[in-house]
Amino acid sequence: MGNIIINDLYFRYDKMPKPIFKNLNLSIDESWRLGLIGRNGRGKTTFFRILLGELQAKGEITTNLKFNYFPQPVTDDRWITRDVLMHISGLTFSDFWQVEIELDKLKVAPEVLERPFVTLSPGERTKVLLAALFSDHDSFQLIDEPTNHLDSDGRQVVAEYLKSKQGFIVISHDRSFINKVIDHVISIDRSKIQLFNGNYDTWQQVFDRQNQSEMQKKRVLQGDIKRLKQAADKSRRWSEATENQKSQSAYKHQGHVNLDKGFLGHKAAKMMKRSKGITERTERQIAEKQTLLKNLDESVELSLNYKPLSKKPLLQLDDFQVARNGHYLNHPITVTLQDSDRIALTAPNGFGKSTIVKGILGDSEVKVSGQRTLATGIKVSYVSQDFEAITGSISEYAASSGIEISNFLNALRKLGFDREVFNHNLAEMSLGQKRKVALAKSLVEEANLYIWDEPLNYLDIITRQQIESLIIMHNPPMLMIDHDQEFIDHVINKEVIQLQPVD
Numbered sequence: 172m173g174n175i176i177i178n179d180l181y182f183r184y185d186k187m188p189k190p191i192f193k194n195l196n197l198s199i200d201e202s203w204r205l206g207l208i209g210r211n212g213r214g215k216t217t218f219f220r221i222l223l224g225e226l227q228a229k230g231e232i233t234t235n236l237k238f239n240y241f242p243q244p245v246t247d248d249r250w251i252t253r254d255v256l257m258h259i260s261g262l263t264f265s266d267f268w269q270v271e272i273e274l275d276k277l278k279v280a281p282e283v284l285e286r287p288f289v290t291l292s293p294g295e296r297t298k299v300l301l302a303a304l305f306s307d308h309d310s311f312q313l314i315d316e317p318t319n320h321l322d323s324d325g326r327q328v329v330a331e332y333l334k335s336k337q338g339f340i341v342i343s344h345d346r347s348f349i350n351k352v353i354d355h356v357i358s359i360d361r362s363k364i365q366l367f368n369g370n371y372d373t374w375q376q377v378f379d380r381q382n383q384s385e386m387q388k389k390r391v392l393q394g395d396i397k398r399l400k401q402a403a404d405k406s407r408r409w410s411e412a413t414e415n416q417k418s419q420s421a422y423k424h425q426g427h428v429n430l431d432k433g434f435l436g437h438k439a440a441k442m443m444k445r446s447k448g449i450t451e452r453t454e455r456q457i458a459e460k461q462t463l464l465k466n467l468d469e470s471v472e473l474s475l476n477y478k479p480l481s482k483k484p485l486l487q488l489d490d491f492q493v494a495r496n497g498h499y500l501n502h503p504i505t506v507t508l509q510d511s512d513r514i515a516l517t518a519p520n521g522f523g524k525s526t527i528v529k530g531i532l533g534d535s536e537v538k539v540s541g542q543r544t545l546a547t548g549i550k551v552s553y554v555s556q557d558f559e560a561i562t563g564s565i566s567e568y569a570a571s572s573g574i575e576i577s578n579f580l581n582a583l584r585k586l587g588f589d590r591e592v593f594n595h596n597l598a599e600m601s602l603g604q605k606r607k608v609a610l611a612k613s614l615v616e617e618a619n620l621y622i623w624d625e626p627l628n629y630l631d632i633i634t635r636q637q638i639e640s641l642i643i644m645h646n647p648p649m650l651m652i653d654h655d656q657e658f659i660d661h662v663i664n665k666e667v668i669q670l671q672p673v674d
Contacts, residue, residue: 173200173201173234173235173236173311174198174199174200174201174233174234175197175198175199175201175222175232175233175234175236175311176197176198176199176231176232176233176234177195177196177197177198177199177230177231177232177233178196178230178231178232178233179194179195179196179229179230179231180192180194180195180196180221180228180229180230180231180232181193181194181195181228181229181230182214182217182221182226182228182229187591188591189589189591191213191214191217192214192217192218192221192228192364195230195364197357197364197366198366199340199355199366201236201311201337201338202337202338203337203338203354203355204333204334204336204337204338204339204341204352204353204354204355205339205340205341205353205354205355205356205357206340206341206342206343206349206352206353206355206356206357206370206371206374207340207341207342207357207359208349208356208357208358208359208371208374208631208632209358209359209360209631210359210361210587210631210633210634211587211601211603211604211606211607211629211630211631211634212587212588212589212592212601212603212604213359213360213361213631214359215315215342215359216315216342216601218359219240219313219315219340219342222238222313223238223240223313234311236310236311237309237310237311238310238311238312238313239304239307239310239311239312239313240312240313240315241300241301241304241312241313241314241315241317242296242297242300242315243259243300243303243304245259245288246258248287248288248289249287249288249289250287250288251284251285251286251287251288252283252284252285252286252287252288252291252299253267253284253285255288255299256270256284256299256300256302256303257270259300259303260303260306260307261307262306269306270302270303270306271284272306273301273302273303273305273306274298274299274302276302276332276335277298277299277301277302277328277329277332278298278328279295279298279299279302283295283299284299292520293320293321293520294320294321294322294325294519294520296320297317297320297321297325297329298325298328298329301314301317301329301332305336310338311338311339311340312336312338312339312340313339313340314333314339314340314341314342314343315342316342316343316344316629317329317333317341317343318343318344318345318348318654319628319629320520321520321654322517322518322519322520322654323517323654323656324519325520326345326347326348326654326656329348330348330351330352331351333352334351334352340357341353344627344629344630344631344632344635345654345655345657346371346632346635346655346657347655347656347657349370349371349632350370350371350372351370353370353371354368354369354370355367355368355369356369356370356371356373356374358374358378371632471585471637472585472637472640472641472644473582473585473586473614473637473638473640473641474582474585474614474641475614475641475645475647476578476614476615476616476617476618477618477619477621477645477647478550478617478618478619479510479619480510480546480548480549480619480620482546482547482548482549483509483510483546484507484508484509484544484546485508485509485510485512485545485546485549485619485620485648486506486507486508486531486543486544486545486546486620486650487506487507487508487542487543487544488504488505488506488507488531488541488542488543488544489505489541489542490503490504490505490540490541490542491503491504491505491506491530491531491539491540491541491542491543492504492539492540492541492673493523493526493527493530493537493538493539494537494538494539494540495523495526495537495538498673499540499673500522500523500526500527500670500672500673501518501522501523501527501670501671501672501673502670502671502672502673503540503541504668504670506650506668508620508648508650508665509648510648511646511647511648511664512648512649512664512665513642513647513648513649513650513651513662513663513664513665514649514650514651514663514665514666514667514668515650515651515652515653515659515663515666515667515668516528516650516651516652516668516670517652517654517659517667517668517669517670518669518670518672522670522672524624524652524670525555525556525624525625525652527670528622528624528650528652530543531543531622531650532551532553532622533545545620546619549619549620550616550617550618550619550620551618551619551620551621551622552613552616552618552620552621552622553613553622553623553624554609554610554613554621554622554623554624554626555609555624556624556625556628556652558602558605558606558609561597561605561608561609562597562598563596563597564594564596564597565579565580565583565593565597565608568597568608568612569612572612572616573616574612574615574616575615578615579611579612579615580593582611582614582615583607583608583611585637586607586610586611586634586637587607587631587633587634588604588607592604601629602628602629603629603630603631605629606626606628606629606630607630607634609626610626610630610638614641618647619648620647620648620649620650621647621648621649621650621651622649622650622651623649623650623651623652623653624651624652625652625653625654626638626651626653627653627655627658635655635658638658639658639661639662642662643661643662649662651663
């Protein structure tokens with residue numbers, strides 16, 4: 172039986188002041204189905220790259236296993252899909268039946284193999300690449316975000332497929348999906364990495380208890396720091412008073428030849444030394460406790476700059492349709508969205524949901540029919556599915572978005588951004604971090620209605636829970652697209668509209 176033994180692993184990127192991993196020790200069995208959970212930017216994909224040998228870390232990794240990574244790079248997406256998969260898997264034409272068996276389990280029609288890869292939907296690409304991955308029965312699989320481009324049905328199919336497999340680590344931020352497929356969890360926190368035996372629900376129970384404990388530790392540490400700072404201030408005042416007393420005494424007794432001037436100086440020096448020692452010890456204690464405070468990894472409550480609007484309805488659609496390339500995408504829909512209503516739009520991948528949202532927002536490049544009415548004077552906060560507008564520095568992005576930089580930075584901190592990242596260019600950030608930038612803008616800007624297009628894509632599980640709690644607490648009106656069924660079940664309070672395609 173093969174294992175992956177990791178001893179005293181250390182890794183730090185050159186441009187980063189703090190290491191991603193330090194003193195990491197793990198023992199992983201080749202048969203386990205592991206979920207890798209942690210905040211965006213905590214090193215999940217970095218961990219994969221170290222196992223693959225793409226990044227060099229200090230320490231030891233001992234294993235006789237070979238690692239494969241999903242999603243695999245595609246050399247030329249104009250190739251026929253069969254040729255793409257043969258190239259990726261290394262199988263010959265006569266051995267390709269091994270991939271076809273996996274495709275059947277993933278409910279992929281055989282004719283998909285004869286189409287150019289570029290014509291496949293995002294969900295079809297995910298499935299065929301997974302089939303190529305698991306056609307290699309002798310490797311340990313590293314699966315990075317398989318659910319990002321899957322609709323609800325696709326997630327169910329892939330979940331059942333992975334549940335039947337052994338020997339992989341999967342990164343996914345879909346709670347329902349990951350709960351179905353794993354039997355162990357590796358959790359990457361701010362200051363530690365832990366291995367749990369069980370599924371996502373098992374980890375969540377432990378995390379909730381730890382979060383409560385860390386909140387209590389935070390309150391204690393903040394109280395300790397406050398008391399130590401008060402003690403340090405008192406010590407400094409005493410030191411200054413001693414120095415003043417020394418000067419006054421020397422001045423007062425200048426004319427007395429019998430005064431032991433050495434005694435006064437010696438006494439004052441002892442008091443100054445004692446005061447300095449107390450101050451230095453106190454400042455060391457403050458620094459130690461502030462370091463402990465920074466290491467705590469808690470889920471922080473978010474805030475929302477939502478302003479209710481008295482005018483109703485906020486949004487009215489009557490027999491609304493959207494066209495693309497001269498053809499209507501959807502059968503007409505009628506929607507009335509009032510204050511505090513939250514509505515979800517669902518449809519299979521490739522349907523054109525984002526185009527429909529742009530039509531609702533009044534994009535002049537989108538052809539629509541039917542009636543679309545937004546309340547007069549309404550302020551809509553829109554989170555797009557793409558990241559084209561997220562460029563420049565954080566301060567430049569805040570300025571161009573018309574939001575207060577201090578509020579924006581505070582929102583990013585609550586979403587798990589480390590302060591060191593604030594100086595990075597947005598183009599250098601991960602997709603999860605860019606998604607948080609877009610969401611932080613939406614949380615900070617004043618709005619009466621929120622329209623979010625797949626807001627949870629690339630977000631870690633802790634952030635998803637924060638967003639969910641925020642919506643339930645503030646009860647804002649929303650129109651959204653998302654494939655996370657658990658999230659939809661928890662936050663949608665009016666209706667889920669299943670968009671129907673026009674044949």
